[in-house]
Amino acid sequence: MFIGIDVGGTFTDAVLLDRGMIRATAKVVTRQDLLSSLLEALDCILHGVSPDLIERVVFSTTVITNLIAEKKYDPVGLIIIPGPGLSHDHYRFATPTHIISGAIDYRGREIIPLDLKQVERAVEQLEAAGYNKVAVVGKFSSRNNKHEKEIEKYIKLLHPQWQVELGHMVAGQLNFPRRIVSTMLTCATRDKYEFFVRSVFQALEQRGLKAEIYILRADGGTMRLKNSIRSPIETIFSGPAASTLGVQALLPPGETAVVVDIGGTTSDLALLLSGQPLLATRGVCIYNQLTHVRALAVKSVPVGGDTTLGRQESRIILQSGRQGPPFCLGGPAPTPTDALRVLGLFHRGDYDRACQAMYQLGDGLNLSCTEIAVRVADLVVDTIVQEINEMFKSWEQEPSYRVWEVLQKKKVRPTTVVGVGGGASGLIAQIASRMNCQPVLPPYASVANAIGAAVARPTLRVSLRADTQQGIYTIQEEGFQGKIEESNFNEEKAIALARTWLQRRAENAGLSGSLGEVEIIRREVFNVVRNWVTCGKIFDIGVQTQRGILHYVGGGGR
Template identity: 30%
Template structure:
């Protein structure tokens, strides 16, 4: 048996699953510190069942802790960014494009040193141990403990980053090091940005992981703890401490994986309506379609693994305005039960509209009887139009597609979207995100440049696939269950040596002790 938990901006959802069967589920308001809400969700979930905590074999959590810290610009560690690339790349130092408020929030310090590689693997310049020693001395004097190391073309050749890391480990014992080739993809500035974000979250990651473990153990559960990743797979707590940035999009990803599980569809559009936003994405072979370009995180361009999801500010807590007429994007969030009219509050929300329209039965309906029917219909029409537009933007064909609506706010989605297709709302749709966390698998991915010689293509692909399978197994997957779910092969004609970028993703079922 396993427990899945997903923390949203408005609600924290939890489910207890025995194999593919949902045994219990709950939804409570997200607390300001998030961890308290998780502890309360566990308590509520287990108190309503006959199952003992000792029966739980694993707890899977999708959390907003880390993305919230970046968006809010607080609880971030002072961070130094070291780029290996001189005499090249001097025009744009690290963090050049960052919002000033976030540079201040991490007390960001940038250092540029010699090193790095060309696209064909040749060194740009030799690394200098003395240069790194001077940088380390200054970092130590400033009391900085989190360091991001990036090197030009490190996804092709990571030698410089690894050499620099070994030197800095000796000079700065106890410092947290993030290496860009382990986090981002091709594209120096975006990969470097992702690495700096990861580094500034290192101290918070240690604190949060301890807090989550205490919340689980406090519920009497003695079982492994896993966190959801951006690609729909799981990582253990130690991995999460090293790569907190991998959790940023776990919320919509969990919902999409849950939608695939509940609907039985592996290729469809998913509309996930929460309390604050509606997230829309495409499922391909049961997993979210990944963004192929850089993704902006709080105004910072990055290129690590993220699902291709579009969000609009419509949810159960979205505020409704009559003059001028509008729906969202502002929301009462987790204060819905205090602010919405049906709960005795003073703010008109989408939840009030749903109750007044007769599509939801929560709170006190008499408190919204004064709403004019034409106004209610106008709000529902605007919601339908906005959701249709965003589904149109994510789909890749003009042909009708299946649409799966999940999330507690999905009662706002009409039975069909004009020009798109019929909407399915599966059983347990309100807690699809927690179900997605509970049923998540573990994965392994290879994404790098290969030089493919004539007649060697199949051998190189087989090598990449085997490496992806081995990574999934080392992450905890049962080897017999591992499957290759995605293969991308992009020849790069402008590079020498028949260069080809190959990306392979493998996933398998998590092995849990019984």
């Protein structure tokens, strides 16, 4: 039996799967005391089931997504070592940024020593501004982390309680701006993510569950929960990935559809092409800045059932963030869920309080309660449809989408919109109508995220770096360094070596039977030049076991 649990900003959903059949589902309120929410969800689905029967537990979460969408992450100071090259005017980030002299070259050699006086001034300024979290990133620190570690040592000597994140620990790939954003967001979200992980382990321990515990990555793959603490940003679109896999598992094989997951805090958008989720080839883009996080082509829109509503003169507007639950469920302010309650499209909560929320929102507009609710629903639908149309501009640039269009033999967009999540039943028909599409509300739509987590195929990664001039290669995940034996070592042999190590890791983890097709997630080659002559090559290769779902989900349940 498998358990899937999705921890959202509003609800925590859980499912128990037994050979592809849904045995039990649960939807509980996500409280600030996360442990109590997890225990309640587990108790609902494990009633009468021995914990020993559970083989695997997979989590997805919008914790990081919601923090970033609502800009509720911790403030972070930034110290970077860009070295020679671009003008420093190119390094503009929405946080105090201190640029330090020093340089490591692309082979990992120190060519300019670190200026510790500048480091000292930077730390003094960050302290004066009240910062205690710092992201430190050098341009080629993935080749040699000496400068990053020197800065960390200096900061910790003065401020041992400060949180310091180093770029080489967060992202091993090159592309300096992406590594800066990835490291900065990791620093900004780590504390809250560690709270999430601690709560999960406590809940499973208290209920006697000893199964393997995974969390869904943004690309639809999985990683062990205990390992995810090193890079919480990898889970940034874990929730949207879960809803996409959930829809994939609930629909017939080969379907093409836009996926709209309407939650309490955000609405997540994704795309299935001929039954497969569309992958973003450039990585996650946050506030128009690319990161090194590999992800499905999804977007989280900060609009959900619990979004606070407000007024600008005679206009009803969606305000930024979530103040709490809907007014009809005891919350502090009007929300779209209150409007759906008035319109009979949501069936929980106090109807009279929902009407009160609408009257409060429409004070002075001389509109009935129902008319105000219709305006709210139209506003939410228009906002989501606009975001979907904007996303199509990105989706249509993806190579997989272009291949799909060629196979259709004409330029065409999907004609099906699938709604999942707590708010889908009240809005998906209107969203599909505005797009001239067919609406689909699959069975178990309200817990599709948890289903997606439960059926996600376990995945493993291997990151190989080989330097033929030095004659050595390293495997990052294993902490292994070995000798390159072949004299004619090339890119294809580097990929083959990475695949061999992936096979070993899969066998050790008991996953060799479900290894599937190996996916190449990164392949970079750099010439080593000395005295104007190429004397070797550096290969940076990343491979991953096959992503996807283990099986489709049938009927059943109780």
